[in-house]
Amino acid sequence: MNVGIKGFGAYAPENVVDNAYFESFLETSDEWISKMTGIKERRWAGEDEDTTDLAYKASVKAIEDAGIEANDIDMIIVATSTGEYPFPTVGNMLQNRLGISKVASMDQLAACSGFMYGLINAKQFVQSGDYKNILVVGVDKLSKITDMTDRSTAILFGDGAGAAVVSEVSEGRGILSYELGSDGSGGEYLYLNPDNGKIFMNGREVFKFAVRIMGEASNRAVEKAGLQSEDVDMFIPHQANIRIMESARERLGIPKEKMSVSVDKFGNTSAASIPLSIAQELENNRIKDDDVLVFVGFGGGLTWGAITLKWGK
Structure with a gap:
């Protein structure tokens, strides 16, 4: 199925x-x-x-x-x-x-x-x-x-x-592969502070983690799908920081024009980040049926996930 x-x-x-x-x-x-x-x-x-x-x-x-x-x-x-x-x-x-x-x-x-x-x-x-x-x-x-x-x-x-x-969905479309993971030892770098109910982030440590894991998870998801970077039509990373996103794109070997950027309009919206980028690219007709998409994100926990998907119903 x-x-x-x-x-x-x-x-x-x-x-x-x-x-x-x-x-x-x-x-x-x-x-x-x-x-x-x-x-x-x-x-x-x-x-x-x-x-x-x-x-x-x-x-x-x-x-x-x-x-x-x-x-x-x-x-x-x-x-x-x-x-x-x-x-x-x-x-x-x-x-x-x-x-x-x-x-x-x-x-x-x-x-x-x-x-x-x-x-x-x-x-x-x-x-x-x-x-x-x-x-x-x-x-x-x-x-x-x-x-x-x-x-x-x-x-x-x-x-x-x-x-x-x-x-x-129809034959050949849908989720082709995925990569999920977490590292609880990094939880101290990004968490909800119980004292004031606000986000705490050690920016330096989170940046180092994100730069490494976004690229690694993306590459593994693409490999699991039996594909190569040139097969990817659109790279949609978590919109946390343009420098992290660019680093992940370079590690995956995707040209700049194939990366979705919506961080300029919405900032970091956590779990809504990748969906808002998808919506932007659909509106701009940059995602079409049978396009191969790669989603990748990282978050507090520390957690990460990447998906390779062929678009279409």
Whole structure:
């Protein structure tokens, strides 16, 4: 059975926050932020728009794109680090918002790698034959857990959501290979500080880890698919930092024009990062049926994941 993305949708809040915003209260500048991270602006949700709201708006688009009804969804997997509550989960609340009763729903926490983890979990459930249409959502409202007094992290994060309906797809399409992993010894470098409920990151250590693992995981996923770098039509890395992304691209041997860049518009949106890039490239007609795509990300934990996928229903 070939399992892939049957429907896709994404959502970013309307409120745009540019780099100039930070100049009034942090020792930083638009020029420095742009040069060091590639970020020009990010989207922040308002106080009346929380994680489940973002997830719902992306999910409605994905279900419509799949050509199915909400009641055709038989499982929901939400990758997020910013649920409104420890429980009920975003998955539980999203199920209720979509009007779907009694289907399995859960949240999954792998930070910025979460969307890859969600896709692969969904793939296994569909291949088992027990489930047909699984809604996978990558969503985060990072603005509510960002320390605005910390110059090194305040500038990085944004809010957004992306959703995919994972189902059986036509012959030769869908998820071709994957690579998932974690290293708990690096958890101290990127975590949610229990003292203030905000993100803490050791930028130097995370940068070293990300530069290495993004390239390694991408290469392994491509090799597992029996492909080479020249077979890849679009490289979609986690949009954390343009320097990390460029390093991963170079290690994979992908030309610059084949890498998706949306970090300039959305910043780092954690589990929503890769979906927002997919949405951008679909809108720009840069992803077509039978294109080979490589997704790769890393996140707190420390976690990582990479997927090779042939696009199409």
